[in-house]
Amino acid sequence: MKIATWNVNSLNVRLPHLLGWLAEAQPDVVALQELKLVDEVFPHAALAEAGYQAVSNGQKTYNGVALLARAPLVLEDVSRDLPGFEDPQKRVIAATVGGLRVVSVYVVNGQAVGSEKYEYKLRFLAALRDYLHGELAAHPQLAVLGDYNIAPTPEDSHDPATWEGNILCSPPERAALQALLDLGLVDAYTQPFLPDGRFTWWDYRAAGFRRNLGLRIDHLLLSTPLSARSWKVDTAPRRLERPSDHAPVLVEL
Numbered sequence: 001m002k003i004a005t006w007n008v009n010s011l012n013v014r015l016p017h018l019l020g021w022l023a024e025a026q027p028d029v030v031a032l033q034e035l036k037l038v039d040e041v042f043p044h045a046a047l048a049e050a051g052y053q054a055v056s057n058g059q060k061t062y063n064g065v066a067l068l069a070r071a072p073l074v075l076e077d078v079s080r081d082l083p084g085f086e087d088p089q090k091r092v093i094a095a096t097v098g099g100l101r102v103v104s105v106y107v108v109n110g111q112a113v114g115s116e117k118y119e120y121k122l123r124f125l126a127a128l129r130d131y132l133h134g135e136l137a138a139h140p141q142l143a144v145l146g147d148y149n150i151a152p153t154p155e156d157s158h159d160p161a162t163w164e165g166n167i168l169c170s171p172p173e174r175a176a177l178q179a180l181l182d183l184g185l186v187d188a189y190t191q192p193f194l195p196d197g198r199f200t201w202w203d204y205r206a207a208g209f210r211r212n213l214g215l216r217i218d219h220l221l222l223s224t225p226l227s228a229r230s231w232k233v234d235t236a237p238r239r240l241e242r243p244s245d246h247a248p249v250l251v252e253l
Contacts, residue, residue: 035064
């Protein structure tokens with residue numbers, strides 16, 4: 001099974017990119033983030049024509065997550081948001097497909113270390129850990145895909161001297177990500193094969209993509225019964241006109 005995650009940074013703008021990429025890459029399951037649209041206008045018909053069932057948890061202007069499954073796979077037992085975590089922001093959706101429990105997660109950027117949004121980010125990650133603890137107990141085969149807005153190591157940024165200790169690269173953020181891994185999850189990037197690409201996001205400014213000024217902040221975390229045999233950052237959509245600032249990441253289980 002080929003699974004993927006992609007922060008599309010506005011599905012309205014990037015739908016043609018998504019449809020073209022689905023036809024080319026043919027992933028079986030896709031987690032999307034930052035839809036920036038409500039469920040009522042989600043493009044189910046266009047995706048169905050492309051051969052994909054979709055479920056969404058949308059929000060106007062900001063946030064929003066979705067899951068896609070390529071026929072004949074079917075998304076079942078859908079849940080939205082984090083139980084017990086009061087939050088109007090739409091950042092989590094989960095479903096079971098072909099015996100695999102898949103969660104699409106969009107973690108807030110956090111703005112700056114010590115800011116209100118940073119504190120919200122840490123609270124969200126703690127609530128996500130509690131939620132995934134229960135999901136792992138109920139679903140031994142679990143994949144948690146998404147934009148975590150955390151670079152796990154200094155090597156996951158293009159300029160550690162600039163990024164270390166700042167937002168996306170601070171010790172509390174990394175500790176919160178490690179707490180998810182400590183539940184019994186594995187970062188697919190770290191499995192024993194040679195990954196194809198590393199950075200998953202590049203700033204629009206200062207020719208960030210052309211100069212490869214990137215970060216690895218999109219992750220596929222897998223429960224231990226699962227294993228990946230490949231990791232690929234597909235940079236082709238990032239080269240298109242009006243691209244997302246993220247590239248899709250694919251893992252083959």
